Amino acid sequence: MDEVEVVVAHSERATLRVGDVFLKVDADRARMNAEVELMALAPVPTPRVLWHRPPALALAALPGAPLGRFGEPSTASPRAWAAAGAAIRTLHEAPVPARRGQAGREPAALAAELDDECARLVASGVLPASLVARNRRVAEAALRPWTPAFTHGDLQIAHVFLDGDDEVTGVIDWSEAGSGDALHDLATFTLGHEEHLADLLAGYGTDADVDLDVIRAWWSLRSLLVVRWLAEHGFDPFMPGAEVDVLKARM
Template identity: 75%
Template sequence: MDDEVEVVVAHSERATLRVGDVYLKVDADRARVDVEVQAMALAPVPTPDVLWHKPSVLALAALRGTTLGRLGGTSTGTSAAWMAAGAAIRQLHEAPLPSWNGRAGRSVVTLAEELDRECRLLVAKGLLPAELVIRNRQVAEAAFRDWTPAFTHGDLQIAHVFLDGDEVTGVIDWSEAGQGDPLYDLATFSLGHEERLGDLLAGYGGHVDLEVVRAWWALRSLLAVRWLSEHGFDPFAPGCEVDVLKSRM
């Protein structure tokens, strides 16, 4: 039987298809594909093999193993697996810096302006109640601080890290990588899975300011709700972004 084409994710900006053991990533922003290839070449953690790369399209080999869950779903894996993920993230953050800024490297001024604009739209469009937005905007304030740049993934969702048992076999989706705030990666990975944060940080090691992690949970969720709603996703599903915001009330 011929391999079927599986649509992994698709919206107006990009799409990922799977055919057998090959993933095809198509991105309207050619520069994002170029960044992904560069970041995977520099990253000190396992990444998918690049089969070929042409303008706007990237072909990658499938990874061995499974993820530790997804946003809105039940987290899986042992404590050791979560610790292994934390150790891999630490390894990335301690690597030599890439030459460019990533999504996690936006300036405090730019980020605050973007967040305030989004908060106004969320209320004006009736997507979220004002008190929920105001409370989480207050929580998000802790993310606006000085930080030491690290090599960050920039979109380190739990579904982007594969493990086989307690071994990290690969990290995918590097198009937002670059210099940035390392706590953004930790917050993104643990978003919606606060109960596993202790295991993740045990593997990561060192001191981590939990107030800043919680601030990034609020900030990322506030910035995501409208975009997700307008691109066919459901941030109101159980355990997803809106529930993350409600948990800070």
């Protein structure tokens, strides 16, 4: 008999797995509707929609296995990372959707949010002031104009599935997808896995306009923005290889 596995659960959304079916429940029905629409538009493999009855969405499991897990060393080969890079490039070159995604926040608004969050981190004692200040300076490079691309918005390595070393079988979790900064996706994918950035870019294409300083800036920016939220929602940003270690690496 299949058991119910809680994949992720917090106040905004939850994902359960029963056998080969994933059931997503999202409090924001508009976000779930957009996820279904953007999966249909994406030029890369996505999970098959079994049924969609807001606020719930049932998806078929993908073949293969995720490239890795955040906070854990990746055992995937350079060839597998390159295959993921090629799939991401295909996504970024697709027609840009009308919806603005998580990677599409305006630089000025993002800077204001970042400054507020940095102040909270220091005032609450969650992180040392010197660590926050150094990463805030690094993050500045991400706060610049960018050319809109079709972005996933939450492109963690656990969201890309491969069969073997070179076949991407699907990309999951499109709730944050939309128009945005392509380098946000590349940075999210390599967060905590900096040693695989060159392999990813080998597949993404050396002809692409990829500024490594901006990718490093997104590592700092993303980590600063989520540390407090993660701690308040039952996750551990202080575990080895997680967000706090990413911030310390910039020191």
